Amino acid sequence: MSKLWGGRFTKGTNKLVEEYTASIGFDKALAEEDVQGSLAHVTMLGKCGILPQEDVETIKQGLQKVLEKVRAGEVEFSVSDEDIHMNIEKHLIQEIGPVGGKLHTGRSRNDQVATDMHLYLRNRVVELTDLLHGLQEALITQAKDNVETILPGYTHLQRAQPILFAHHLLAYVSMFRRDAERLTDSYKRINVLPLGAGALAGTTFPIDRHFVAEQLGFDGVYENSLDAVSDRDFIVEFLANASLIMTHLSRLSEELVLWSSTEFSFVELDDAFCTGSSIMPQKKNPDVPELVRGKTGRVYGNLIGLLTVLKSLPLAYNKDMQEDKEGMFDTVATLTGALQLFAPMIATMKVNKGRMREAVNTDFSNATDIADFLVGKGLPFRQAHEVIGKTVLYCINEGKFLLDLTLDEFKQFSPLFDENIYAVLQPEAVVNARNVYGGTATVQVQAAIGRAEDSLLEAKKWVTELAAKL
Numbered sequence: 001m002s003k004l005w006g007g008r009f010t011k012g013t014n015k016l017v018e019e020y021t022a023s024i025g026f027d028k029a030l031a032e033e034d035v036q037g038s039l040a041h042v043t044m045l046g047k048c049g050i051l052p053q054e055d056v057e058t059i060k061q062g063l064q065k066v067l068e069k070v071r072a073g074e075v076e077f078s079v080s081d082e083d084i085h086m087n088i089e090k091h092l093i094q095e096i097g098p099v100g101g102k103l104h105t106g107r108s109r110n111d112q113v114a115t116d117m118h119l120y121l122r123n124r125v126v127e128l129t130d131l132l133h134g135l136q137e138a139l140i141t142q143a144k145d146n147v148e149t150i151l152p153g154y155t156h157l158q159r160a161q162p163i164l165f166a167h168h169l170l171a172y173v174s175m176f177r178r179d180a181e182r183l184t185d186s187y188k189r190i191n192v193l194p195l196g197a198g199a200l201a202g203t204t205f206p207i208d209r210h211f212v213a214e215q216l217g218f219d220g221v222y223e224n225s226l227d228a229v230s231d232r233d234f235i236v237e238f239l240a241n242a243s244l245i246m247t248h249l250s251r252l253s254e255e256l257v258l259w260s261s262t263e264f265s266f267v268e269l270d271d272a273f274c275t276g277s278s279i280m281p282q283k284k285n286p287d288v289p290e291l292v293r294g295k296t297g298r299v300y301g302n303l304i305g306l307l308t309v310l311k312s313l314p315l316a317y318n319k320d321m322q323e324d325k326e327g328m329f330d331t332v333a334t335l336t337g338a339l340q341l342f343a344p345m346i347a348t349m350k351v352n353k354g355r356m357r358e359a360v361n362t363d364f365s366n367a368t369d370i371a372d373f374l375v376g377k378g379l380p381f382r383q384a385h386e387v388i389g390k391t392v393l394y395c396i397n398e399g400k401f402l403l404d405l406t407l408d409e410f411k412q413f414s415p416l417f418d419e420n421i422y423a424v425l426q427p428e429a430v431v432n433a434r435n436v437y438g439g440t441a442t443v444q445v446q447a448a449i450g451r452a453e454d455s456l457l458e459a460k461k462w463v464t465e466l467a468a469k470l
Contacts, residue, residue, distance in 0.1 A: 197228035253289035302327030
């Protein structure tokens, strides 16, 4: 069969050119969206009197049959037909005859492919937001189970101050909440219809773009036809949002890898999310967080790749823009897989509360509280800081920790010390002294858990409402 656009050409396309320029190998993932958009388009053509209603019904029935075959895996996609649009149209014509060729009236592949990607990405954004909510839920559940679990907080990967493990987990809840909010906000820029822009200048047919938008559940249409076919901002924004999500997943992955090591032994990941060694039978490797950490780079690469494609393109459509899809599909698959694994991995993670407490008891992370104690006695903070620095150095040289010192030993560094210092230095006291909004005190963390649950419940309503519409 000759090319659907081949009338102007006197030669067939070089086989290598066909293979190099074809996108069907990856854009076949848009088959359902392509048919969905075509059904709305042809319905509009009938409404506006551009096509006879009889032809419209024939085309719609044909599209439904093609879609059924696609879902059943009975459609063989061909490189010679270049892309998903030409493949679907060819199978439609085979199904219903020449009348199938009328489907393309009033549109171009340029606005058609843009529509497909808007349809595809808005569904994925809703799904990914739902997965983020699931991960937040798993983290909140672990936080609720560890409101009294104390571990060292770190800066520079050096023990800094004791904190509640729940407080640490809630930091990631906050990160993923922002991620979900960014996805939610991006939806309004994804949910805009480009169809009707034609190749770049609109169409001479009296189409009704707003009717098509309503049929497909779009909130509006692109106001400028050039912008409609050349805009890929919505994909760039998605890739940027996905990169941030992967950044947060990678940070948590790094901590899981560290925490599950023998040196830390703070947590143990469930066997279902680990693998073993082919030669060392004792090994239990945290492969899932390691691979998520590793796959972060490919998501970053997809973002940079598309930005590079777009950076010098004149308006409107250029073949370069075919490179917008593979990175988007890959990012969706990578991020979906990571989120699907992370929620149950966090939910089944065992927390070694005793080991965390042991770590807090054998460090100097309570040193700042001694300085605060002396400040409360009237000593300027900078002087108190120096006093405690010397006290810690003394402990190191003597092989002791702060709670091991006698009152006389404390007093050799400052006469302001009294027996109350021992209560101040207890891990629970250190934690609960941070009783400010956003702090690690138990009462503040419990309140934060409540706020996180309320926020998550409200956010889930958005997913539920949209999922019902799509």
